[in-house]
Amino acid sequence: MREEAANPEASSPHQIQSKVGLFWWRQKPNFGDDLSQHVVELISGKPVMWQDPKNAELFAIGSLADRILRTHDQPREGKRPLLWGTGMLGPVDVRLTEIVDIRALRGPLSATILGVRNLPLGDPGLFASDLNLPRPECDGKIGVILHITQGMDRRVLRQLRRSGRFRFIDAARSAPEVIADIARCRHVYSSSLHGLIVSDSFGIPNTWLSGPNIHRTPEFKFFDYGLSISRPFCKPLDAVSILDHSSSLPTKAIAELPYALGIENSKAALKSAFPMELHEIGSF
Known part of the structure; x- marks a missing residue:
């Protein structure tokens, strides 16, 4: 474009x-x-x-x-x-x-x-998910998306890379590129709001990842969006907890997100x- x-x-x-x-x-x-x-x-x-x-x-x-x-x-x-x-x-x-x-x-x-x-x-x-873009099949990877202003602790990064289960998705790219990466995931962790929104669009389960310094009030926009689709947001997950948290994720795709009706409405x-x-x- x-x-x-x-x-x-x-x-x-x-x-x-x-x-x-x-x-x-x-x-x-x-x-x-x-x-x-x-x-x-x-x-x-x-x-x-x-x-x-x-x-x-x-x-x-x-x-x-x-x-x-x-x-x-x-x-x-x-x-x-x-x-x-x-x-x-x-x-x-x-x-x-x-x-x-x-x-x-x-x-x-x-x-x-x-x-x-x-x-x-x-x-x-x-x-x-309605855009006329290629629809890649899910490959079972777990996506990790950080806000463009955010980094990750090197120790945590090494642990996640060693596990081989994660796909690190660079948010500083075009929408079609990032959407394709998200669409292949079975779960997404994201401190980028639109990482969660695009995952919701595809019906992919996702978890809000902490980004304490990305804005002066980083929680505001997440709660604003969540309330619009009747999605309950609690406390965001810290990046150091991704490895433990992901070990309890279901291995099979769920039928639909619990707030799918809110998305459609x-x-x-x-x-x-x-x-x-x-x-x-x-x-x-």
Whole structure:
């Protein structure tokens, strides 16, 4: 998928009508941010182009509320940008509701902070399994995904590598590459939120891995997402416990995740909430 931010024609009215002008974070490679363009293309039925946050038509996957507020001092003249399934890293200024046209939020914590009611909730990353990508068969490996800012203790890393049961999945790659690696796993440990979301999308059991220094309030976005699909989150697992914890995992795939209905309900709500003005007739 080409990024066209440098193209002076990318902001013309004709281009905006034929393509969705989407902002996603791309200063550092991160599959969770990259996923946004693929999902929006799927749901809208239109090609997507990267657009800077000042001029974007749409904000979707990612904790982008803070970024929007930093780039919009006041409401934009004319049509406000649309927000679909976006989240936040923690409490933000409620004036966000004046700056964007909110169609869906990541979860109920975001909705409560902004004081909005009766909005569809969920992360659009749940559509990862619906993308037109190769579907590799499960090979029985256990995936480990660390947030792009996180490392792992060398001693723990050596133990996991020696066991031969784990697949270390680098989150600093494109969404299709990471999705393919996740889809082959029978279980996933992840401190990346979208590592868990993509696993949920494929019905792969997964465990929240601790990432204490990845954000100022690292738990917020996980609880926000979990509540949107009725998934109970307790305390995240520390990386040193992966080896012991994984020894008790079932060797056979389960029929479905216990919160599978919450996932399906969230996807249906998100699909219905996608801005009709950005839809291609007859799209997904």
